[in-house]
Amino acid sequence: MKTAKKKDSAAGKSRKDQLRSARRIVVKIGTGVLTQSGGKFDRARFESLCDELHRAAQTREVVVVSSGAVALGVERLGLLARPKDIRGKQAAAAVGQSRLMRLYDDVLGPKGVTVAQVLLTHADIQSRTRYLNARRAIAQLIEHRALPIINENDTVSVEELKFGDNDTLAGMAVDLVEAELLIILTDIDGLYTADPRKDPKATRIPEVFGIDPATLGLAGDSSSGVGTGGMATKLRAASRAGESGVPTLIAPGKQVGVLDAALAGEPLGTFVHAPPQPETGSRKRWLLRDLRPTGQLVIDDGADRALCERGKSLLPSGITEVRGTFEAGEPVEILSTDAVAVARGFSSYGSDELRRICGLKTADIVEKLGYKLADEAVHRDDLVLLETLRKRPSKKSKGESA
Ligand code: GLU
Numbered sequence: 001m002k003t004a005k006k007k008d009s010a011a012g013k014s015r016k017d018q019l020r021s022a023r024r025i026v027v028k029i030g031t032g033v034l035t036q037s038g039g040k041f042d043r044a045r046f047e048s049l050c051d052e053l054h055r056a057a058q059t060r061e062v063v064v065v066s067s068g069a070v071a072l073g074v075e076r077l078g079l080l081a082r083p084k085d086i087r088g089k090q091a092a093a094a095v096g097q098s099r100l101m102r103l104y105d106d107v108l109g110p111k112g113v114t115v116a117q118v119l120l121t122h123a124d125i126q127s128r129t130r131y132l133n134a135r136r137a138i139a140q141l142i143e144h145r146a147l148p149i150i151n152e153n154d155t156v157s158v159e160e161l162k163f164g165d166n167d168t169l170a171g172m173a174v175d176l177v178e179a180e181l182l183i184i185l186t187d188i189d190g191l192y193t194a195d196p197r198k199d200p201k202a203t204r205i206p207e208v209f210g211i212d213p214a215t216l217g218l219a220g221d222s223s224s225g226v227g228t229g230g231m232a233t234k235l236r237a238a239s240r241a242g243e244s245g246v247p248t249l250i251a252p253g254k255q256v257g258v259l260d261a262a263l264a265g266e267p268l269g270t271f272v273h274a275p276p277q278p279e280t281g282s283r284k285r286w287l288l289r290d291l292r293p294t295g296q297l298v299i300d301d302g303a304d305r306a307l308c309e310r311g312k313s314l315l316p317s318g319i320t321e322v323r324g325t326f327e328a329g330e331p332v333e334i335l336s337t338d339a340v341a342v343a344r345g346f347s348s349y350g351s352d353e354l355r356r357i358c359g360l361k362t363a364d365i366v367e368k369l370g371y372k373l374a375d376e377a378v379h380r381d382d383l384v385l386l387e388t389l390r391k392r393p394s395k396k397s398k399g400e401s402a
Pocket of ligand 1 (some may be wrong): 069154164167
């Protein structure tokens, strides 16, 4: 484990710089932050946190991952304790989720912040079509300057489709919303050298450079009992964010003003640096990790150069042939005219649709299909160039079409 004080992270920026400069952030708010001991909803903290979110949203693009549905449902249903069985949690979440959003809207609405509910299951992240749909919808919300508030769709999440806890969901949301920073607000101060409840000599670790089994070992079982995840799930979420090149701050969410202080770069909580990134962004590596292309797109020379030399997206106009059968959102291989695989990416359209629009200009898509899912056949953000590219002789310029 590398926890020693280091001036600069692998990305060449200090912790403070990374906190101050992150443009889009995911703020995860745990159940423990929103409840008092005994599980009662902490209205005062909720309101002050909304103040902080409002202030943050003035200068950053904020996406919230909020727990609290089950806790609010338990309170509203008059249950004595948080249910342990899945049906009980599903029912409590159904009651509490609407209450949770109502509360956010009641407090943030008058401040001029429009809130938007986004409920996800793990299946939404695993299916590329649903993943891309969710990503587009959230991007649109951000464009509208609305505040997306994500939670797991607990009521329909059966065990095998569950994220398990909102730390995991937040770690995955980093990719989904293309965030530059993850802040996990929790009911503990951060990661300690030992369990602070048992060891008076335990000290908080301000910075972690890379998460390995030794770091995870420090997390122990530090769950507060009101939420689902403990420190270990927070570190795993940080590790997941790190794979995308995104750092994570685990910070004391009960502390009033924590978000202001965190974004000002003050030394609180535990900052988990993202590991150094190889040339190909890890977000793309994650997008393509272990995925087998289900189809192939043959492109013309103009599109080839646009992709490989100018970093552009692939437009339908640059496609000369569509091979295989695939749905929108599935991975495809992109082949040059000389049959070299130059890139892989996720197709915005299904194979049948692409066969109808390949070679057409973007402006003609709607006329042909009656609708348009995207301008691009494969968006740049969903595309990764393959190594083989470098070994290819450069081609002579012809007309460019992508
Ligand atoms: N989705 C759950 C809720 O809103 C929280 C899960 C967790 O505690 O991580 O209550």
